[in-house]
Amino acid sequence: MELTPRLAAVAGFIPQGVRVADIGTDHAMLPVNLVETGKSPFVIAADVNEKPYLAACRQVQAAGAGSRVEVRKGSGLEVIRPGEVDVVVMAGMGGNAIINIIDQCRGVLDDVIRLVLQPMTDAGSLRLWLARNGWRLVDEELVKEGEKFYVIMAAEPGIENQQDHFLLEMGPLLVEKYSPLLVEYLEKIKMDSQKMLSGLTRSRSEESMDKAVEITNRLTRLKELINRCRQGAEKYSG
Ligand SMILES: C[S@@+](CC[C@H](N)C(=O)[O-])C[C@H]1O[C@@H](n2cnc3c(N)ncnc32)[C@H](O)[C@@H]1O
Incomplete structure (x- = not known):
């Protein structure tokens, strides 16, 4: 099979x-x-x-x-x-x-x-x-x-052992192993997050604004991680 x-x-x-x-x-x-x-x-x-x-x-x-x-x-x-x-x-x-x-x-x-x-x-x-x-x-x-x-x-x-929530969300061992598909995969997550963010910014509710702040912070770390991976960093320590 x-x-x-x-x-x-x-x-x-x-x-x-x-x-x-x-x-x-x-x-x-x-x-x-x-x-x-x-x-x-x-x-x-x-x-x-x-x-x-x-x-x-x-x-x-x-x-x-x-x-x-x-x-x-x-x-x-x-x-x-x-x-x-x-x-x-x-x-x-x-x-x-x-x-x-x-x-x-x-x-x-x-x-x-x-x-x-x-x-x-x-x-x-x-x-x-x-x-x-x-x-x-x-x-x-x-x-x-x-x-x-x-x-x-x-x-x-x-x-x-991994305590970093952001890395746990993204896949700490994918990052550590430096999977060849990783940058492409993270770019896809970035695009999805950006779409979600533009949807949220159209709403004025407090809940949406809190969520927008959370996603913006996550996007900052995501971009940093993508840059590091692009530069060929084999290990990302957070
Ligand atoms: C998309 S298929 C995945 C099949 C296979 N595991 C694979 O990865 O190719 C998902 C299967 O999970 C079954 N499923 C969904 N909930 C389940 C549950 N609580 N217990 C057992 N099977 C479940 C569905 O009936 C379906 O056959």
């Missing part, structure tokens, strides 16, 4: 030989790939919706992977029991949906050694939430498919 660059990057963050749960699996491409390549001995492929659940069942059956991939139907982490898996993957869902899923079933994650997450939106909020809730970022990668950027992150239980 060939993976797209995005899913290949997700697979790249899964250590060899671990049991995995792929929550929101849809087509179960990742689970089938993980067992076919011998990376994982056992994967739970779970989805809350009927259509993706059935698509996953068909994919697993067609690949003859039924003894190593178990397809389950249900929401979030409620489909797994504590100790059943070592790594939990959530890819292709919104960052806030990922936060809600983790928050609702924390006990299930007591024995989990790593989360591999690929939020479609709100990557910054997800990093901040992880840092405040006993998870530390251990790796991040940026992938571009067509015109779209995808952030993939790995987090493990522990204390996040």
